[in-house]
Amino acid sequence: MLKFDVITIFPDIFKGFVEESLLARGQAKKLIKINLHNLRKWANDKHQTVDDRPFGGGPGMVMKVEPIMKAVKAVSSKTSKKTKVILFSPRGKKFNQEMAKKWAKLDQVVFICGRYEGVDERVADYLADEVVSIGDYVLNGGEVAAMIVMEAVSRLVPGFIAKKESAEKFDHAQFTRPEQLVIGKKKISVPKVLLSGDHKKIEEWRDGHK
Numbered sequence: 001m002l003k004f005d006v007i008t009i010f011p012d013i014f015k016g017f018v019e020e021s022l023l024a025r026g027q028a029k030k031l032i033k034i035n036l037h038n039l040r041k042w043a044n045d046k047h048q049t050v051d052d053r054p055f056g057g058g059p060g061m062v063m064k065v066e067p068i069m070k071a072v073k074a075v076s077s078k079t080s081k082k083t084k085v086i087l088f089s090p091r092g093k094k095f096n097q098e099m100a101k102k103w104a105k106l107d108q109v110v111f112i113c114g115r116y117e118g119v120d121e122r123v124a125d126y127l128a129d130e131v132v133s134i135g136d137y138v139l140n141g142g143e144v145a146a147m148i149v150m151e152a153v154s155r156l157v158p159g160f161i162a163k164k165e166s167a168e169k170f171d172h173a174q175f176t177r178p179e180q181l182v183i184g185k186k187k188i189s190v191p192k193v194l195l196s197g198d199h200k201k202i203e204e205w206r207d208g209h210k
């Protein structure tokens, strides 16, 4: 079983996603397990503060290192070495399918979801194994990134997707009924080759329409 441990100040953002999607089925089948952790649990004051002003000044707040350090320690596997700690940041290495494949073989992936204007750099330097971005744009935080990565990785856990060959297919163009459709003034037909029954030709057409 692959365990995901998500450290976030917004665990509720994940609720529908993990309870309603294929991820719910994956959990029911005990192929994956998603644990949501509220970072504030590891804050050490009565206001449960997890951010502070940046040294050197400037606008915005920075997520503090100690609560994250305690959280990572508390949730990290004490028995398995096949585990990774990922910090989400727009400054990280771009996530791709190769990374998803590697992580699907682990026992545990811990996600640290950054928020606010940044995270104390010691989290990236000393606590995370990798800093990961899901693309060249800036989100409000790492929560959506964590959902995307969890979904891409879970699909590659054996048994998660019933048809193994579907799990990694970068889809080609597809059509289903009706064979003909009127859109505006145009009558559109699906490509004839797909109705030909000639499997070799169909494969060739699909290769050309990825």
Ligand code: ADE
Pocket: 088, 089, 090, 114, 132, 133, 134, 135, 136, 137, 138, 139, 140, 141, 142, 145
């Ligand atoms: N946090 C904010 N923007 C992000 C991005 N593009 N990828 C991962 N985490 C982020």
